[in-house]
Amino acid sequence: MRIVLSGFLFLSFFNVFAQENTTTEDTPIAKVDSLYREDQFYFAITYNTLVDKPTGLSQNKFSSGFSAGFLRDMPINKNRTIAIAAGFGVTYNNYNQNLIISPTDAGSVYSFIDSDTAYNKNKFSLLSVDVPVEFRWRSSTYESHKFWRIYTGIKFSYLLYDKSIFDGSTGKVAVTGNKDFNKFQYGAYISSGYNTINLYAYYGLNTLFESAEINDESIDMRSLNFGIIFYIL
Template structure:
């Protein structure tokens, strides 16, 4: 009798282990790395200001994929990465006696504001993938926080070319993100909820309230 009970317990335990292993084996993780390229729009421009040239953005990082269901079609993504964003316009930044001032100049050759950021994306992820299927539809939406670790303003004219470290920007940035697509190529959008400048910067008496909108492609890599 004791032998029968012991045998039954071992059998039940073994079956439970097999079931747990089967469930564990169905869990899989997607999209551990990302690389993105975007065009940067400037929202809320001041009167007389306009974009010029190609305002571009680059981003790359790693994301921890955390499945929320057994099939893996729903997940949370938590990550960290680096980004470089440039904004070309007719807004010129000038540094004099450690004070930064701004003006609108349509005669310059080029004026650029460049930012370098640490980014921390948080995504809710839906995809129709399986453990064996690597081509699938995805929709990822969420929020991305970022910290500006460095920024530089530069302008070029026929006579001079000047550049300096710009400290007028709001260090902490965050906004909404959305990515959707199939397989390798995916459309990506970022809408800033914070202003680019710190609130003290102004031009012609008008406070700079620029907000970035980035639209481009993002590539997810296992």
């Protein structure tokens, strides 16, 4: 009887041990992606200023800008903390200022708003398609997408649509398709921060106007924009 009981207990223990081993062997093993990329959608909100303004030009009210697009990440070191990225996007910028753009048969004419003139709005707006190319440094790892970053590069833009509006007591004047605007624009930018929200700055390397004058002075304004950029994986 003792022999039978001992054999039964041995078989019970063996079955339990076998079940534990089977359970352990069937447990899936989590794999990490050591060849990750930081491909990202981005969205930026900026405050737009003008530099190298002609004498007499001043900005008023808040001038805003919006950008959105996608960047493809291409790491170039083993730890994947340094990379090159290129992408595609769009930008819409507004510039509130005191420069009136008026249409004529010979083209656009430029003048300043008199100080005693009452008006509701005077601005020009630009819609562009963008190709950003940037150099990236970040403290990321394949285990976490929260990291410090410094991204800097060049953004090439092609002007798709422009509109200038003056809305005053004498009525509204609107100009679209102004040939004096520079169709091809490019500038340097930098973004830096932690995780999703980052500081952003852009400086135009060429002028907004290709051929425009006021009071015999060339309008060679450039864009300088500051804001916040959001990166979303």
